[in-house]
Amino acid sequence: MARFREKVHGVTERALPETVGVILAAGSGTRLNHGPKPLKRVAGRALLERAVETLRLAGVGPIVVVVGHAKEEIERYVAATGLEVELVLNGDFQLGNGSSALVGGRAAGRRFLVTMADHVFEPDAVRKVLTSPAAFALAVDTRPGFCDVEEATKVRLEDGRVVAVARQLDPCDGVDAGLAVCDPEVVFAAERALAEGEGSWNAVKQRWLAEGRELAAVDLAGSPWVDVDTPAEAARAERLLVRRAARGRSDGLVSRRLNRYVSWRLSLLFLRAGFTPNAVTGIGFGLTLFAAGVLALGAESPAALVAGGLLVQLASIVDGCDGEVARASLRASLRGAFLDTVLDRVGDAALLVALALAAGGGTSAWIVLAPALVATALVPYVKASFEATFGRPLPPPAVRVRFGRDARLLVIALAGVAMQPLAGLAVVGALSLLEVANRLAPAWRASAG
Amino acid sequence: MARFREKVHGVTERALPETVGVILAAGSGTRLNHGPKPLKRVAGRALLERAVETLRLAGVGPIVVVVGHAKEEIERYVAATGLEVELVLNGDFQLGNGSSALVGGRAAGRRFLVTMADHVFEPDAVRKVLTSPAAFALAVDTRPGFCDVEEATKVRLEDGRVVAVARQLDPCDGVDAGLAVCDPEVVFAAERALAEGEGSWNAVKQRWLAEGRELAAVDLAGSPWVDVDTPAEAARAERLLVRRAARGRSDGLVSRRLNRYVSWRLSLLFLRAGFTPNAVTGIGFGLTLFAAGVLALGAESPAALVAGGLLVQLASIVDGCDGEVARASLRASLRGAFLDTVLDRVGDAALLVALALAAGGGTSAWIVLAPALVATALVPYVKASFEATFGRPLPPPAVRVRFGRDARLLVIALAGVAMQPLAGLAVVGALSLLEVANRLAPAWRASAG
Missing domain, CATH: 1.20.120.1760 (CDP-alcohol phosphotransferase transmembrane (TM) domain)
Structure with missing residues (x-):
């Protein structure tokens, strides 16, 4: 009977099918030793596959995956596993993940959700972010319990909005969880940032704020998520996922x-x-x-x-x-x-x-x-x-x-x-x-x- | 397991809740020896209760019951069984069941379905009649297999319409099954018929035709229904119902x-x-x-x-x-x-x-x-x-x-x-x-x- 009551977990919810998922998988991910990071297996699923499945369970689709580094391996993996995604190449991925978000957002052509291939979320966290009606909303975590805060991007909040976002920020109210929902106009902000030589995803958010636009914050406080950068973090994510499954x-x-x-x-x-x-x-x-x-x-x-x-x-x-x-x-x-x-x-x-x-x-x-x-x-x-x-x-x-x-x-x-x-x-x-x-x-x- | 698969029969369908049910139970019913005819038990349910339940299962409601003869007994029965109906008295029930339909139609105040307390139908037959969009539609039976054709009202049909209706009709295409769905204007036709001294339900249909209006026919061919007038017919209806239930x-x-x-x-x-x-x-x-x-x-x-x-x-x-x-x-x-x-x-x-x-x-x-x-x-x-x-x-x-x-x-x-x-x-x-x-x-x- 152990699996009997979990039936709802197997059901796909398509609450907001009009939001395209954009998974950024173009970075080089040098810190994990075995192969490209998006293909690193964590609790039985490659990180990329897990990200796709998480978005699918949250009702996001279709899904675009932006590749750059190790694109052949990822392409081969997607073909072998029959993952239903559209692969989009960012030839300039070295410019930063802001350029990848730009490529993904262009491919989406409408409201899209940006997530990182190396971030592990629960479908509920994605659903929560999707509920924001803002033109640009960021998932933040005011009680980060599972990530390396030192390495994370920090945010300062005011009335449910992000007012400052940077790797170094003091004082700060939380960290950026690496999940965002964007209207197509965010693509234009990314283009302007890139034109000024700023290729990071953080630069896009900063540019958006500098232009006086509202950057909404959706607090994931309580929902566990992990940014998998090192083998130790991969092992930690794995244990976290299995213990949550056991609970x-x-x-x-x-x-x-x-x-x-x-x-x-x-x-x-x-x-x-x-x-x-x-x-x-x-x-x-x-x-x-x-x-x-x-x-x-x-x-x-x-x-x-x-x-x-x-x-x-x-x-x-x-x-x-x-x-x-x-x-x-x-x-x-x-x-x-x-x-x-x-x-x-x-x-x-x-x-x-x-x-x-x-x-x-x-x-x-x-x-x-x-x-x-x-x-x-x-x-x-x-x-x-x-x-x-x-x-x-x-x-x-x-x-x-x-x-x-x-x-x-x-x-x-x-x-x-x-x-x-x-x-x-x-x-x-x-x-x-x-x-x-x-x-x-x-x-x-x-x-x- | 014998009753396991029949679950759908217990579910009330309310496809057309805007149609009021009018059950004519005012006649004298002299041919059944024990008590008023609407209270005669057939296969475990009094005819009136069965009519109410059939309409309810077909999604008809609320339900008006027109009483006249033996009104006290019927009132007592309804109170005792908690039947959810509105009892309406037709003081002039001797004028005919057209006058009772008139009283019931007035009480309904909107589109209504007329049936006789002494007729046994299956809910499917009622559902079929309800699908007619006509201002006045009659359930007819072109292959009557269960009723006394001699006693029944006959109909002549042309292109899915009733063109003549009478007890004696030659040639005829079928019989009137005693089930009709009516727009409120049928009430006025009944009033005009009554003003001319015609109190029967058949006179209302004839008046409607004489006024050049369309009287739609819904053919129940194949669906069993019984008009219970005699003890023999009651026994026949009972056997029919139980054999159908067994099938x-x-x-x-x-x-x-x-x-x-x-x-x-x-x-x-x-x-x-x-x-x-x-x-x-x-x-x-x-x-x-x-x-x-x-x-x-x-x-x-x-x-x-x-x-x-x-x-x-x-x-x-x-x-x-x-x-x-x-x-x-x-x-x-x-x-x-x-x-x-x-x-x-x-x-x-x-x-x-x-x-x-x-x-x-x-x-x-x-x-x-x-x-x-x-x-x-x-x-x-x-x-x-x-x-x-x-x-x-x-x-x-x-x-x-x-x-x-x-x-x-x-x-x-x-x-x-x-x-x-x-x-x-x-x-x-x-x-x-x-x-x-x-x-x-x-x-x-x-x-x-």
Whole structure:
């Protein structure tokens, strides 16, 4: 069930489709050692791909990518991955990213959003900037918590406007987050700045201010974003993304209070090894079946029972990784959630049968197994059936402590470690029955009329 | 699952909310012996209540009911049942139903739909008439199959218009179905007809034609409707409604080709006895548990096994009655469908456990039971989970012969009658597994991208 509730993350919102995305990917990016910076993989996705996907999820499109340095590699990457973007070349990229914004803005031909290929944002931050009606609006961060403030461009604010912007600025109210939304006239300001020999993006903002125009500020305070310049920053961005993905879990208490602190580290490993979310789902399912096999041997050997119990908890932790990997790599999908939930049902049943076998497989074990299997299957069925029938989420249960899959697997793991398979089976069955009642009561009330 | 797919029937469509419904319930209705005709129960609902519900489901509202004869009884009934209608008295109802249409049309004050309290229509027929843009449109039936043509008003048609309307008409092209949609000006035509001493509804149509106005015809050909004048017609309407409700089933082959021919007769009995759909669901569930109990005794007595098998098939037939009763009495609800599907899961499990017990409850029985329970639970889970996740129906499976609940219960029943509980369990498990694959394959394809 770990990926079940995240469905909204897989849906593309196209709130403002008229805004073109302009991703600046022309700089030289000398500080990251392996290949061009836009192609650096961070949490399973190249920075450029991540920027494209972030804009797409925020409803921005079409998307223009301005290239210069390492344009052949980027072109090859875009062709190989089938990324839906228009590549535009800035032959004078050495003049600065202001010239790249100019080239991108010209290609856009209408209102556009400028972002840097080496900046990692969440789609919500992009959506927030898009809401500004100003001719030129800058995303700023008055509480920068994740970037290198020393290296960042600073801003001074007054009444929600930027009044000064520069690398060195004292006093200052925040930093420039590297995300802006611009009307076409910003292109002309960039042209005038360039005509005076100023090719940086900061110079365009300064020129705009010098011309007495309003530069609106949209404060991202609270939303994490990272400017990836060094390998250390890449690693920091990766950890940040995976931990945020782990916090995004909406499943039970055991997941949130226990498994999460281990699962995000595993998810980081999976991402670095290049696993897709569905591959991680498969690994978790395989581990569950393996744990069930070891647990079943518990009838012969107490050590197998204990080992099986430990493996069950490991499988439970890995069960949460698919969703974390999916969210961190912007690959959450309904299909993945569906695959996960069907495999979870098979895994649940395998573990319960294993407990019965571990308990010796006698009549008493089978008599406890049958209702436990039924009750365990009913818990997710009540939810799925309610949602399928009424087309809305199951209302929150009366007792907030839910006996979901994470708690079920913990009970099974403890039953193995404590060498009490039959008692574990009985507890799972009884608590599942209570959980069925706990879900049915509000479902029944909510379905009135 | 019997009521699961009918969800759309419970949803009120308000496509044309500006049309007021006018139900003529003022006539004396002398030919039905028990009480006023509008209160005669047909398939679980009083004719008046059924007319109101039909209009409501077709999106007509608010609703005006014109009363005259037996107005106190109708008033009491409306108060007791909380029917949301405005009662309007026609003191001169003896002048004819044209005078009642006049009173109702005046109360409506805008475009209105006229129907008779003693006519049974399907909501689709009402929706069809509502689509006419004409100032005055009549529902006609060029292929009357369910009414007494001798008694009916005939119409002559030309280019989709009614050119003549009368009780005696030769040649004629069809009959007047007693459903019309009218602009307020029809009220004035009724006033002029009445001023000349013509109080019938037919006189209003004739006057309209005599004034050279267009009377549009909407052909209901194919849609069943009944004018309930005699006890025989009431019984015929009842049978028609229940058989149509039974044909409306969308479940498996066993239901449609076998159970339906018995279930509609049982549904008729349930409706006549005044059972609600949920009560019938409860009866079916109780019968399933009883059948499981008898089946389980099969370990002791072969006769119990055979009796249990027969009871299972009876329970399967009754399982379809709740949906038929709900549709025939216009009481289909999502809540009922949800209740039904959750109880079905418990009933399924009880029957499988009963088969295992009947097989002697030995290790071999339990080893076959566990996967059978899991596979049986997965069949509906795959569907519910797909629909909950994607918010759309599960695509049709590759193999059209589905192994749903109806087929499952037939196998269990045959296993009982053939005294082969273990083989039955194995067959249910194996076919359910195949059905899971049969549902997963198209689900997986449909979830791409």
